[in-house]
Amino acid sequence: xxxxxxxxxxxxxxxxxxxxxxxxxxxxxxxxxxxxxxxxxxxxxxxxxxxxxxxxxxxxxxxxxxxxxxxxxxxxxxxxxxxxxxxxxxxxxxxxxxxxxxxxxxxxxxxxxxxxxxxxxxxxxxxxxxxxxxxxxxxxxxxxxxxxxxxxxxxxxxxxxxxxxxxxxxxxxxxxxxxxxxxxxxxxxxxxxxxxxxxxxxxxxxxxxxxxxxxxxxxxxxxxxxxxxxxxxxxx
Numbered sequence: 001x002x003x004x005x006x007x008x009x010x011x012x013x014x015x016x017x018x019x020x021x022x023x024x025x026x027x028x029x030x031x032x033x034x035x036x037x038x039x040x041x042x043x044x045x046x047x048x049x050x051x052x053x054x055x056x057x058x059x060x061x062x063x064x065x066x067x068x069x070x071x072x073x074x075x076x077x078x079x080x081x082x083x084x085x086x087x088x089x090x091x092x093x094x095x096x097x098x099x100x101x102x103x104x105x106x107x108x109x110x111x112x113x114x115x116x117x118x119x120x121x122x123x124x125x126x127x128x129x130x131x132x133x134x135x136x137x138x139x140x141x142x143x144x145x146x147x148x149x150x151x152x153x154x155x156x157x158x159x160x161x162x163x164x165x166x167x168x169x170x171x172x173x174x175x176x177x178x179x180x181x182x183x184x185x186x187x188x189x190x191x192x193x194x195x196x197x198x199x200x201x202x203x204x205x206x207x208x209x210x211x212x213x214x215x216x217x218x219x220x221x222x223x224x225x226x227x228x229x230x231x232x233x234x235x236x
Contacts, residue, residue: 003192005067011198012064014127016073019060023053024081025102032095033147042150045143050134058130064139066125066197096151096162100217100225101170103144108216109174111137117197126197145219150221160225167230171212176235179208 002064030046114137118130152159179223181201189200212231220227 003196004188005148007188007194008196009064009067009069012060012067012196012212013069013073014233016057016060016064017076019057020074021081023050023057025083025098026053027052028040028083029095029098032091032098035091036095038147038150039090042143042146045139047148049136049140049143052140056129056133056136059132062123063129063197063219092151092155093158093162097166099144099147099151100167103140104148104208104219105170105174105216107137107141107144108219109178109208109211111141112211113199113204114202116199117206120194120199121197124199126195130221132196148223148225152187162175163225163230165221167226168233168235171231172234172236175212178204180210 026046026049030043030050033043061073083094083098083102085101086094089097111134114130114133118127118134121130123125148159161169185201187193187200187202189198217227220230
């Protein structure tokens, strides 16, 4: 039995948009860091992340087209390419909210998911793209925590206040996206799709909860940001 290429193409189309959005929001986030006077070391690390994200988007699009994908995966409204954390708040507060959500939590969770995708990938184009993402994953994760560490140095009380308020909702949102299986879920990804870099939703779930327990919450607690408390307080 051969792979269902419609499912494969749809997934790589979705990933193309996700990678491009990641490049867009990283660019916006960097402008905030410049405006706030963050260290040159942090800004250089962020510019590397931005360059990587642009490369990832290009490589993902190449995978999509190599699989016979057609059309523009980026045909979306401009609003979907913007950071939406804390409209109307001061830039520092918006930066902390986005840093925790988009860079600390999401990038830390993404790293093991991409490793799992790479483990099963056998087709050349998907495998090469996933190898590059896995290669860059540690730097991207480290960048988010580096930003938050510098923010804590600038205003520890504000960062803790924002984290206490925002983290339960942020963690609940990523849990709904990656950790929970919808009612009546019928898994479209099987062994024939895995060589193209796809993994079943149950594997997403397993990797999600392991990464939350072993990496995300401890990293938050190490910074006195109440990771385990926020996890326990997340809305169900």
